[in-house]
Amino acid sequence: MKPPIFIIIMLTVISGTMIVLTTSHWLMVWIGLEMNLLAIIPILMKKHNPRATEAATKYFLTQATASMLLMMGIIINLLHSGQWAMSKNLNPMASAMMTAALAMKLGLAPFHFWVPEVTQGISMSSGLILLTWQKIAPLSVLYQISPTINPDLLLTMATMSIAIGGWGGLNQTQLRKIMAYSSIAHMGWMTAIMAYSPTMMILNLMIYITMTLATFMLFMHNSTTTVSSLSQTWNKTPLVTLLILTLMMSLGGLPPLSGFIPKWMIIQELTKNEMIMMPTLLAMTALLNLYFYMRLTYTTTLTMFPSSNNMKMKWRFEHTKKMIFLPPLIVISTMLLPLTPMLSIL
Amino acid sequence: MLKIIIPTAMLMPMTWMSKPNMIWINSTIYSLLISLISLSYLNQLGDNSLNFSLLFFSDPLSAPLLVLTTWLLPLMLMASQSHLSKETLTRKKLYITMLTTLQLLLIMTFTATELIMFYILFEATLIPTLIIITRWGNQTERLNAGLYFLFYTLMGSLPLLVALLYIQNTTGTLNFLIIQYWAKPISTTWSNIFLWLACMMAFMVKMPLYGLHLWLPKAHVEAPIAGSMVLAAVLLKLGGYGMMRITILLNPTTNQMAYPFMMLSLWGMVMTSSICLRQTDLKSLIAYSSVSHMALVIVAVLIQTPWSYMGATALMIAHGLTSSMLFCLANSNYERVHSRTMILARGLQTILPLMAAWWLLASLANLALPPTINLIGELFVVMASFSWSNMTIILMGTNIIITALYTLYMLITTQRGKHTHHIKNINPSFTRENALMTLHLLPLLLLSLNPKTVLG
Numbered sequence: 001m002k003p004p005i006f007i008i009i010m011l012t013v014i015s016g017t018m019i020v021l022t023t024s025h026w027l028m029v030w031i032g033l034e035m036n037l038l039a040i041i042p043i044l045m046k047k048h049n050p051r052a053t054e055a056a057t058k059y060f061l062t063q064a065t066a067s068m069l070l071m072m073g074i075i076i077n078l079l080h081s082g083q084w085a086m087s088k089n090l091n092p093m094a095s096a097m098m099t100a101a102l103a104m105k106l107g108l109a110p111f112h113f114w115v116p117e118v119t120q121g122i123s124m125s126s127g128l129i130l131l132t133w134q135k136i137a138p139l140s141v142l143y144q145i146s147p148t149i150n151p152d153l154l155l156t157m158a159t160m161s162i163a164i165g166g167w168g169g170l171n172q173t174q175l176r177k178i179m180a181y182s183s184i185a186h187m188g189w190m191t192a193i194m195a196y197s198p199t200m201m202i203l204n205l206m207i208y209i210t211m212t213l214a215t216f217m218l219f220m221h222n223s224t225t226t227v228s229s230l231s232q233t234w235n236k237t238p239l240v241t242l243l244i245l246t247l248m249m250s251l252g253g254l255p256p257l258s259g260f261i262p263k264w265m266i267i268q269e270l271t272k273n274e275m276i277m278m279p280t281l282l283a284m285t286a287l288l289n290l291y292f293y294m295r296l297t298y299t300t301t302l303t304m305f306p307s308s309n310n311m312k313m314k315w316r317f318e319h320t321k322k323m324i325f326l327p328p329l330i331v332i333s334t335m336l337l338p339l340t341p342m343l344s345i346l
Numbered sequence: 347m348l349k350i351i352i353p354t355a356m357l358m359p360m361t362w363m364s365k366p367n368m369i370w371i372n373s374t375i376y377s378l379l380i381s382l383i384s385l386s387y388l389n390q391l392g393d394n395s396l397n398f399s400l401l402f403f404s405d406p407l408s409a410p411l412l413v414l415t416t417w418l419l420p421l422m423l424m425a426s427q428s429h430l431s432k433e434t435l436t437r438k439k440l441y442i443t444m445l446t447t448l449q450l451l452l453i454m455t456f457t458a459t460e461l462i463m464f465y466i467l468f469e470a471t472l473i474p475t476l477i478i479i480t481r482w483g484n485q486t487e488r489l490n491a492g493l494y495f496l497f498y499t500l501m502g503s504l505p506l507l508v509a510l511l512y513i514q515n516t517t518g519t520l521n522f523l524i525i526q527y528w529a530k531p532i533s534t535t536w537s538n539i540f541l542w543l544a545c546m547m548a549f550m551v552k553m554p555l556y557g558l559h560l561w562l563p564k565a566h567v568e569a570p571i572a573g574s575m576v577l578a579a580v581l582l583k584l585g586g587y588g589m590m591r592i593t594i595l596l597n598p599t600t601n602q603m604a605y606p607f608m609m610l611s612l613w614g615m616v617m618t619s620s621i622c623l624r625q626t627d628l629k630s631l632i633a634y635s636s637v638s639h640m641a642l643v644i645v646a647v648l649i650q651t652p653w654s655y656m657g658a659t660a661l662m663i664a665h666g667l668t669s670s671m672l673f674c675l676a677n678s679n680y681e682r683v684h685s686r687t688m689i690l691a692r693g694l695q696t697i698l699p700l701m702a703a704w705w706l707l708a709s710l711a712n713l714a715l716p717p718t719i720n721l722i723g724e725l726f727v728v729m730a731s732f733s734w735s736n737m738t739i740i741l742m743g744t745n746i747i748i749t750a751l752y753t754l755y756m757l758i759t760t761q762r763g764k765h766t767h768h769i770k771n772i773n774p775s776f777t778r779e780n781a782l783m784t785l786h787l788l789p790l791l792l793l794s795l796n797p798k799t800v801l802g
Contacts, residue, residue: 249473256451256470264507271511276537280544283504287497294496298489302480337466 001046012039013133020137024086026074029141030067033105036137037063043129044122055121059130062114066104073097090148098141099149105138108191109160112184116168119180124225125321127176128216131183132209139190139205143198151195159282161188166288173227175219178292179212182251185289189266192282197269199346204262207336211259214329215247220321227296231305245301246334252290258336265343347402350416350453353380357446361439369435370427373442374420377449381416388413388799395523402457403523406802407659411587412456414666415580417789419449422572424782425674428681429570430482441482445572448474452580456587461510461520464591465503468548468584472499475581478573479565491564498561502551505544512541513595522591529595534602542603545592552585553640555607556614566633567686571677574629578636578673579666586640586662589647590655597650604648611641611648612738615745622752627686628676631756632669635712638749639665646727649734657726659802664720664790668711671786675705678779679760682772688756693765701775702761704783709757711787713750717794722801 001009012035019032037060044056077094078084090098100111107115119127142149165185172178186208193200218240224230233241250259263286267279299305357373357380364372387409390396395405404412422445430438448471455467472495480492514520517528532538551558566574593600618637625631639661646658676686678701683691695702714720724746731738793800 245477254469254473255466260466260469267508268511271508272515276508276512276540280505280508283507284501287500287504290500291493291497294493298480298492302477302492303489 001042005042009039009042012036013043013129017133017137021140026077026084026086029086030071030074033067033070033137036134037067040129040134044118044126046126047123051121052123055118058114058121059118062111063105066101066111069101069104070098073101086144088145088147090145092148092150095145095148096150096153098145099153102138102142103157103191106135106187106191107180107184108157108187109164109184110157112161112164115184116172116177116180119176119183120174122176124176124216124220127179128213128220131179131216132212135183135187135205135209139201142191142194143201146194146198149195154191154195155278158188158190158192159278159285161185161191162282162285163188163288166285169292170288172292175225175227175230178227178296179215182289182293183212185286189262189282189286192278193266193269196273200262200265200269202346203265203343207258207262207333210329211247211251211333214326214333215244215251217321217323217326217329218244218247221319221323223319227299228305230296231299233300234304241301243330245297247330248293248297250334252293253286254290256337257334258332261337261340261343265340347398347404347457350380350384350412351450353383354416354446354450354453357449358443361442361446366435369438369442370423373446374423377416377419377423381413381420384413384416397459397523398457401459401463402454403459404457407590407655408456408587410659410663410800410802411580411583412453414583414663415449415452415456417785418575418579418666418670419445421670421674421782421785422575424778424785425575425677426570426572427778428776429677441478441572444474444478445576448478448576452576452584455584459522461522461525461591462514464588465507465510468588469500469503471581471584472496475573475577478576479569482570482573483568484570485568487564488568491561491568494561495565498551498558499548502558503548506548509541509544517595526594529597531597532595532599534599538599539603542596542599545596546589546603546607549585549589549592550607550644552588553582553644554585554637555644556610556617556637556641559614559618559637562637563630563633566636566673567627567629571673574673574677575670578632579670582636582640583662583666586643586647586658589644590658593647593650600648600650608645608648611644612741614638615641615645616741616748619745619748619752623748623755626688628679628688628756628760629673629686631688631752632672632676635672635749635752636665636669638745639669642724642727642745645731645738649730651730651733653726654730656801657723657730659723660719660797660800661723661727663793663800664711664718664723667786667790668708668720671704671708671783671790672712674779674782674786675701675708678775683769688759690766691769692759693761693763694769695761696765697769697772698775700780701783704780704787705757705761707787708783709753711790713753714746718790719793719797719800722794722797 016032016036016039020029023029023032041056041060044059045052073094076097077091080091104111119130162185165181165188169178169181190201190204221240222230222233222236246257250257253259253263267283270279357376360376361369361373387404390406390409395403397403426441430441451467451471455464455471458464458467476492476496479495480488510520517525519525554562566577569577615638618634622631622634643658643661646654679691680686711718711720714724728742731742
């Protein structure tokens with residue numbers, strides 16, 4: 001699309017999220033989320049194929065439903081508290097509705113069905129924005145209402161998300177769907193801790209965004225969308241294979257990489273709140289995630305995957321996609337563990 | 347401690363910047379020098395541990411294991427030279443970097459004070475090992491082997507993380523030096539039983555315990571020689587070391603909870619030794635013998651008497667050296683015949699007599715001949731378990747006999763008898779290989795002169 005239009009649309013997306021982050025008026029929250037939604041539709045449809053149209057439509061319908069549900073919650077809150085300011089004491093019914101609406105926006109189970117299909121239908125860079133930037137606004141609203149949310153509701157959604165993110169990703173060969181299920185699982189980890197320590201949710205979000213940004217950029221560098229074409233990375237840029245190995249292990253939450261920090265901190269907060277079986281269950285289910293990340297690293301880094309000879313001769317163009325900030329991102333995604341005491345700045 | 351950690355970390359830049367014909371020489375020599383530094387830690391004060399900082403300490407249990415770890419790196423580098431000779435330079439340097447990273451993580455694991463740091467480094471050792479097994483192994487089964495290794499260990503150790511965090515919240519600290527004095531006895535309620543299980547299962551899988559040992563033959567067989575050496579010699583001992591550290595927190599529940607694991611270990615000893623008698627694959631035989639020896643260590647740790655701990659420590663060091671040596675010998679066979687089947691390379695004594703001498707000494711050490719420390723370890727464990735319960739002597743005695751049986755079977759099959767006609771063309775033993783065997787054997791023999799160093 002033409003650069004001026006693209007700039008305007010991106011500005012609208014960004015300002016939509018900024019409005020949600022900085023406001024204290026419930027109506028402005030809704031307005032910001034709607035701006036975000038409407039402006040991101042053209043971005044999802046950057047490629048004009050029917051698949052992208054279908055994905056954008058699915059995205060629009062689910063998110064619009066979620067916005068309406070959120071509006072209903074806002075109005076109920078207005079009815080019971082008499083004012084529009086975002087405060088800590090929310091009506092329980094309003095809070096439940098808002099939580100369900102925001103879960104739908106985030107792609108938490110049981111509202112996760114749109115995430116793989118939408119992510120698969122759009123291009124890599126749009127998928128990148130969808131899975132990282134779009135999570136910021138709903139999570140910030142959840143952060144602000146977190147004291148009043150029913151913890152049972154949150155934990156149920158979290159456990160289901162982690163389980164579905166794990167099992168759903170197991171049979172996938174398309175990279176975008178794998179990242180979609182990975183996003184569902186990570187959202188599950190974030191909501192698990194929200195009732196007890198929202199700061200850890202911010203930590204998880206930061207590290208998740210860093211890792212996902214780096215991963216998507218490496219996928220875009222190779223112009224691959226499937227696992228089997230990713231396996232040709234050794235031919236194009238051998239260094240990227242090593243980076244994919246470390247990033248995948250970091251996404252899976254293996255020590256000593258940074259992906260372990262959120263898991264460790266979340267399990268610590270949960271055990272401090274007398275929950276023992278739950279973190280064990282969550283951690284075990286996260287191993288399913290690790291399995292398909294490991295499968296990716298097996299095909300990419302650790303073996304020379306069988307493939308036909310003409311697949312090996314990929315066109316070796318210079319990559320033209322923007323890889324902003326990639327080396328620092330990779331360093332942050334993998335080597336942050338010794339700096340864990342630094343998280344007191346959050 | 348930094349005087350060991352920083353030189354080991356610096357081995358990596360040194361490898362990358364060395365001239366191509368100097369990479370092996372440089373890394374081997376400098377890692378030998380580092381192991382000399384670690385020998386100074388064997389000089390322990392009797393009543394308390396040596397504390398180096400808030401983060402690192404070493405006591406009579408971890409010092410011998412530390413020395414074993416640092417001693418093993420030059421040996422691994424020497425053993426890998428031949429099978430990596432055809433790789434490109436970058437891959438050789440990558441391999442050495444993987445081994446050095448693993449070494450660094452292991453050094454920090456054995457000397458960690460905080461149990462959470464121990465946990466993080468314990469898990470971190472999985473990544474370089476996985477890369478070594480999967481990337482540089484030789485058969486297609488190595489993919490499966492790597493996955494089994496990773497997931498068995500992770501399934502066991504995630505509950506350990508939760509348990510450690512729980513203990514930190516209730517006890518206030520996880521610093522090992524404080525916990526020694528602060529540990530309160532825990533009663534045998536259901537939740538404490540789960541706590542016990544959560545703490546111990548990680549180490550049981552790592553040791554491995556008989557029912558959970560499925561990853562070990564796969565991983566050992568598929569790994570390249572350095573991977574097998576480090577797995578057998580050091581990584582299994584991580585489990586034993588961790589178990590010894592964490593049982594301090596878990597009394598007296600251990601008295602009740604230990605029964606199923608004791609039974610599994612005792613029976614598993616005999617079962618895995620018997621399986622060794624029917625193995626055709628040489629590396630698989632040595633892998634199962636590792637399971638059998640480690641089962642003895644599990645029994646010793648679960649009994650929790652001073653003698654059994656001394657026996658367990660001695661057995662861990664002895665088994666580390668012996669099993670690593672056996673893997674090197676099996677690898678020298680593999681490099682010549684390119685098959686691990688035992689009967690394909692028979693009667694080697696007529697062709698390679700010096701190697702036969704090393705085979706003989708390694709086999710004698712494996713079957714716990716006096717006065718090696720293998721015998722001292724096994725004897726202490728057998729005596730301690732006899733005093734725990736008289737009936738265990740039946741199984742222990744059976745195990746000792748079957749160990750002798752399969753070790754002699756291995757020795758006789760590979761060395762004695764008429765040689766197969768196709769091994770006339772094999773290379774003679776390289777000096778590097780003889781040096782490797784000597785360096786494995788010398789500590790073993792010297793320790794039999796002064797076993798007090800490893801008795802912990």
